[in-house]
Amino acid sequence: MTITVAAPRPVHRTALVRLRVTRRQAHRCYGLLRSAGDVWAWLLDSNWQRHQQGDPLVTGYQALCRELTKSDGFGELSVVGARSVLQRYTDAWFQAAARRKAGVAAGFPRRKRALVPVRCYSGTFKIEGQRVRLPVARGRPELWVRLARPIPYSAEQVRAVTLLADGGLWLAVTAAVPVQQHDLDEGRVAGVDLGIIHPYAVVTEQAGLLVSGRALRAESYLHLEDQKARQATAAGRAPKPGQRGSRRWRRHRARLRRAEARHRRRVHQAQHQAARQVIAFAVQQRVGTLVVGDPTGITDRDVGRVQNLRLRRWRRTHLLQALRDKAEHAGMVVRLVDERGTSSTCPACCQRVPKPRGRAFHCPHCTFHGHRDLVGAANIAAKAGGGPTSTGLSVLVEHRRAGILPARRDRRRHLHDQRRRRSCPASGHPGDDPASLGCRSPCVPDLAPGEDQAAPPKRVHVA
């Protein structure tokens, strides 16, 4: 697949900014999202009714807008906000229809959601510094919200804002940004290998770049451990099917959602940083074409319980999309090639070798040895007629780190240390002190083997 970008055309960029709101503003914002959910449910229901009666469905945007005028409004939601939900529905419907036509399994929208994002187009909202006025229904008081950080675009570049809830309230600010002008050579090709250990390994004719995914892996590991611990403690209070959850259970669910959203944001942020480093490296090397190994279909094969989960949690699609977006912004061309066999072929003698277990690649046929991910990237570049020559890999290899390692004060690290499964515990915790290791509360009496504190020995009454 080839993406070609003409220089003058701007690219669209979206930044997610957290909202700082008062309790009342939050209430109104959630009201808007809930009303948008009502619009969504109304669309699904009315089309379901038409389907039941054998009438033709209404799916076009204009026709839906006419239907909207017949309804008597949705809470505080403005017409602009309601129309954005119609647009969302239309887009989803026609995309599904197109995919079905192409023979791909795709479902039409049918799931109701409590909160649906509200998008507002240029002219319907107002930005004043770090404050934004969101449109509301006519006759309602103005709704101003404060942003947690300044918008990274100038005011005239902003095209749309979207209000959404993801473990808190957020505003997605979309702007049209001009493509950067760099002195690039389209003939210069760099091979990019996507991976878990190293999110990106890049090789050009002269140099290589390895972006370390250590912080990303630490984050995923801690999150998985944390999630398992939460599930273990909360399993007992899960409601039965059909039963309404207790207040405690719903609070637990809300906490869970916040933790999930935080983890997702951290991974996204780290992947964006990694992609940014790749693009900076490519600009420095004057690379005009990035050849990327396509990881599609990697999850089709069963490779065991642990590896299956790792591959599914890798977020390779986002990794690829982040690189594509940034390459487009920098005026580079991205090409996808099949990555099969690229990590088990010797770049020097082009013979198949057994897949290396670690990161070191050794060829048994010739004397070649190098880094496995760089070998993969070199082979990917070679597939598109670029990359280093057969004499060997580039000598200059840069190492970069993407993302932030989980902080020492991260609650999850301390909980993990408490379970005593870490060789070097995080500092700033009572567990650090060797004297406090072992029993922390001296008043607990010694228990006989097999005796549990939770189940005290039964008293026997003698009559």
Ligand SMILES: [Zn+2]
């Ligand atoms: Zn070889």
